[in-house]
Amino acid sequence: DTAVSQTPKYLVTQMGNDKSIKCEQNLGHDTMYWYKQDSKKFLKIMFSYNNKELIINETVPNRFSPKSPDKAHLNLHINSLELGDSAVYFCASSTRGFYEQYFGPGTRLTVT
Amino acid sequence: DQQVKQNSPSLSVQEGRISILNCDYTNSMFDYFLWYKKYPAEGPTFLISISSIKDKNEDGRFTVFLNKSAKHLSLHIVPSQPGDSAVYFCAASDFGNEKLTFGTGTRLTIIP
Numbered sequence: 201d202t203a204v205s206q207t208p209k210y211l212v213t214q215m216g217n218d219k220s221i222k223c224e225q226n227l228g229h230d231t232m233y234w235y236k237q238d239s240k241k242f243l244k245i246m247f248s249y250n251n252k253e254l255i256i257n258e259t260v261p262n263r264f265s266p267k268s269p270d271k272a273h274l275n276l277h278i279n280s281l282e283l284g285d286s287a288v289y290f291c292a293s294s295t296r297g298f299y300e301q302y303f304g305p306g307t308r309l310t311v312t
Numbered sequence: 313d314q315q316v317k318q319n320s321p322s323l324s325v326q327e328g329r330i331s332i333l334n335c336d337y338t339n340s341m342f343d344y345f346l347w348y349k350k351y352p353a354e355g356p357t358f359l360i361s362i363s364s365i366k367d368k369n370e371d372g373r374f375t376v377f378l379n380k381s382a383k384h385l386s387l388h389i390v391p392s393q394p395g396d397s398a399v400y401f402c403a404a405s406d407f408g409n410e411k412l413t414f415g416t417g418t419r420l421t422i423i424p
Contacts, residue, residue, distance in 0.1 A: 299412070
């Protein structure tokens with residue numbers, strides 16, 4: 201009974217392509233996040249949504265566009281993929297006002 | 313500008329002994345601190361947290377200590393078990409910021 205799930209787990213694609221990563225949580229949380237873990241293993245926030253509203257948008261290229269159809273889902277669409285986008289992307293969720301965030305298993309994106 | 317630092321990339325400890333993982337931060341606005349544990353190919357899992365109004369929090373074998381004047385926190389695991397072998401991330405947040413700022417992690421290896 202997975203709490204935060206992501207699909208796909210692995211994604212290999214060529215430069216210039218457009219791809220999406222999906223995230224779903226069944227914890228009843230109202231806030232969801234996307235994090236990027238780069239090659240140096242540094243985990244950094246990209247976006248956060250609360251009840252489908254964008255509340256955090258860090259300095260991320262506008263090729264990255266998050267979409268939240270409802271508070272249980274947060275998808276990440278990436279246009280014109282570049283080599284530097286290769287990383288592991290983690291989705292997380294929490295209840296607003298509580299610091300603890302719960303993470304999905306990650307999606308390893310490889311751009312060739 | 314890394315606001316949360318874990319200066320030891322790795323640590324090896326004998327089974328049954330105490331493991332001590334350290335974390336330093338620079339942002340005096342941080343008021344809540346968390347430790348996450350991560351196994352390979354999985355997402356980070358919340359372990360234990362501490363508010364800045366406390367200096368110690370315990371949960372079973374895990375204890376987190378916070379020294380605000382030194383901007384330093386540590387995670388103690390006693391006794392260490394083989395299943396504790398993982399990467400441990402320290403994270404921090406300030407109230408209302410909605411995001412976690414992570415350290416780069418410490419790989420803990422428990423030697424049987």
